[in-house]
Amino acid sequence: MDSVILKNINKDGYYNPDAIDKLISYIYRTDKSPLLIYCYGCIEWPPTYNSLIKDFHSVRETAQMNVSDQQVMHFIISFGIPVQNITSRHFQFADDIAKLFRNEYQVCYSYHEDTRHPHFHYAVSTTSYLVGNPILNNDRMAQYESLIYSLANAYGFKLHTEGEEENV
Amino acid sequence: MNEKYTENVRVRLTVSQKKIVDTIAQRENISSSDVIRHGLFDGKSSSSYSIMIQNNLFKNEVINTIQSMDDISKNDKEKIIKKVNTIGQCNLKKYK
Numbered sequence: 001m002d003s004v005i006l007k008n009i010n011k012d013g014y015y016n017p018d019a020i021d022k023l024i025s026y027i028y029r030t031d032k033s034p035l036l037i038y039c040y041g042c043i044e045w046p047p048t049y050n051s052l053i054k055d056f057h058s059v060r061e062t063a064q065m066n067v068s069d070q071q072v073m074h075f076i077i078s079f080g081i082p083v084q085n086i087t088s089r090h091f092q093f094a095d096d097i098a099k100l101f102r103n104e105y106q107v108c109y110s111y112h113e114d115t116r117h118p119h120f121h122y123a124v125s126t127t128s129y130l131v132g133n134p135i136l137n138n139d140r141m142a143q144y145e146s147l148i149y150s151l152a153n154a155y156g157f158k159l160h161t162e163g164e165e166e167n168v
Numbered sequence: 169m170n171e172k173y174t175e176n177v178r179v180r181l182t183v184s185q186k187k188i189v190d191t192i193a194q195r196e197n198i199s200s201s202d203v204i205r206h207g208l209f210d211g212k213s214s215s216s217y218s219i220m221i222q223n224n225l226f227k228n229e230v231i232n233t234i235q236s237m238d239d240i241s242k243n244d245k246e247k248i249i250k251k252v253n254t255i256g257q258c259n260l261k262k263y264k
Contacts, residue, residue, distance in 0.1 A: 036235050040228045043220045046253040059217055091236030095229070102225060104184065129218045132192040
């Protein structure tokens with residue numbers, strides 16, 4: 001059974017006005033060798049690095065209520081396998097995670113293989129694009145994490161949270 | 169507009185959709201029927217961004233899937249993605 005680590009990286013908060021810009025640029029490595037865009041929730045088509053940033057901001061700016069000071073959630077899904085063993089099934093799992101969020105929140109993710117283990121970075125907007133929908137706060141994020149656990153089980157993956165097993 | 173209302177119509181929503189309807193109904197002090205009716209038929213109460221986002225969700229899924237397929241070549245992927253990116257766009261030059 002493949003092991004998977006879920007690492008939630010939100011200790012720094014992402015409260016700064018350029019948090020969206022910085023996180024999206026970081027996960028796609030736009031300053032080094034830009035990575036493929038995987039996303040749900042783009043307004044402009046086709047999505048680019050800059051249009052994604054703009055789209056995340058647009059939803060925040062036009063939301064009449066339920067806007068969080070924390071602008072984005074950032075988490076990593078890392079597989080306990082060597083990079084060369086990654087398959088489309090792992091990508092499908094990664095996309096299914098994004099699908100959990102897509103009906104309420106904009107989400108984009110990227111695939112990284114710059115460490116010993118292949119991993120995906122996710123950036124999820126805390127402001128819903130649906131009018132009147134609640135913000136993505138830590139409580140709601142915990143609910144999503146439970147869904148990710150269930151999804152991992154369905155795929156036959158053993159999911160750990162950060163700290164139970166180090167491989168990122 | 170003084171159009172008559174029909175008899176009540178039953179609508180089944182998901183739990184999260186019901187929550188949204190209830191939140192808006194409570195906030196605006198209106199009935200759930202008003203929220204759903206306005207949401208469907210009053211353009212001013214719809215978010216144009218949410219409609220555009222929802223319209224693009226399927227294309228997002230297609231692109232994400234193609235990019236992650238390991239049994240087709242990079243060239244073929246690029247060709248398919250280029251084509252998918254034009255779906256929904258009217259190419260006026262083509263018809264001139």
